[in-house]
Amino acid sequence: MDRRTFIGTVGAGTVAGVAGCLTRDGGNGNGGSGDDGTLRIATYDSMVNGESPAGPWLKEAFEAEHDAEIEWKVPDQGLTQYVRSARENAEIDADAYVGVNVDDLVRIDDELGDGGLLRELEVDRLDNADRIRDELEMGDPHGRVLPYDTGYICLVYDETLVDEPETLADLTEPAYEDALLAQNAQNSDPGRAFLLWTIDAYGGGGYLDYWGDLEDNGVRVLDGWTESYSGAYMEGERAMVVSYSTDQVYANEYDYEMSRHQVAFPNGQGYANPEGMGILEGATDVDVAYDFFDFVLSSEPQAEIAQRNVQFPAVGDDHVDLDAEFDEYAHEPPEPVSFGYEALRGSLGGWVDDWAKEIVGQ
Structure with a gap:
């Protein structure tokens, strides 16, 4: 269940007018003379x-x-x-x-x-x-x-250690202190999705305050899904991790203890x-x-x-x-959350950069 990291910024500034310059010799867009099957x-x-x-x-x-x-x-x-x-x-x-x-x-x-x-x-x-x-x-x-x-990003938790969080706000409460593992939104698909979920909930002007509360409550942010889920969570270091709502498919296939693979949709949502x-x-x-x-x-x-x-x-x-x-x-x-292209264009980079400076010091 190792998940890809998402595309990073590849250079400073936006380069306009490059689209369409990639056609190789022999390609005509309809199979062309370069088509070899x-x-x-x-x-x-x-x-x-x-x-x-x-x-x-x-x-x-x-x-x-x-x-x-x-x-x-x-x-x-x-x-x-x-x-x-x-x-x-x-x-x-x-x-x-x-x-x-x-x-x-x-x-x-x-x-x-x-x-x-x-x-x-x-x-x-x-x-x-x-x-x-x-x-x-x-x-x-x-x-x-x-x-x-x-896929749908959700929370996976150990029901023997914590109760199911009913809301995102619950994650800032003492009951979930030092419980949550998340991923770096700069590098990771689920990490970025969870960040966008919190922006949907708290807005572009409030999500950093929410993350500040998560940080005060001991959230641990690792680089990617593999490090956080396959590593820290599966090794029992924390009681909850940002992951996928298909987690129990894996747990069932490998006969893992299902109590540690409970799926939570705070606010009835998943990204x-x-x-x-x-x-x-x-x-x-x-x-x-x-x-x-x-x-x-x-x-x-x-x-x-x-x-x-x-x-x-x-x-x-x-x-x-x-x-x-x-x-x-x-x-x-019950209620999938997502941002479409128009909502992200012009905002995504700033949201991620501001989060990184505030939470991971980059």
Whole structure:
């Protein structure tokens, strides 16, 4: 359940007018003379590595149905690597990216100008696009990504040590002193999602005061999800951790003590974090990319992605069948919270920077 870190700022200031400069020789945007039937897909590590990742299954199943080959790539610096290449007008070694969220899109546009890095999708080329749940819409005005799964950030806690917190405000009370583990919002998907959840609750003018109260109550902020969950929490250092609402799926699979894997939705909420897939501007195998995206949104791949990634499908329940145990142990918040593109553009960087200066001293 190791989760990717999100795209970092790759240079000082915003660089405008770079979008669209990535086309390589031989690429014409419709398959072109560079099209050799190999789709190079960049993604994050846990999509392709681990005990039962979704990537290898998708490759084998897609290649069995199509006269094409999938080549997975895991760039060392994730999307940051490609943003840097775009700024330098350098070659990009991938056709598509799987694992883009709305925060990434905002960061891309802050660096490259509006509509950068990824091309606008022709959604009418995808028979299965209308299966995607409406609530997963990221609000990108440039239409660059389509969701393929989603997770919900929540609190996971040990019910033998603390009671379920009913509100976010409860976390500042003595009952939760030195209880909470969180992640650095500069580097971590769940850490940033939890920060945005608190901004939704307390506003851009009040969230730092709330975090000050959390700090006074002993919140411990570690760099990423692996350090906080797989490390400190699983080693029993704290009673509660910011994590995913599918946590009990893991706990059940590995026969962990369920009392230490209780899921809490303070205020009846959890932060929704859909992941999307998009086609890079310089892609040479565009037709294969559309075939792959349509395949990903079909029923069997959606079930496999959900169960292997331990996330929720992007399509509606009537389009996917999940194992009974997944349905039992994967929990959705009564009220999902999220910020769309327009709400984040122009605000995300400042929110994160101010939080980092106040809480982690960076």
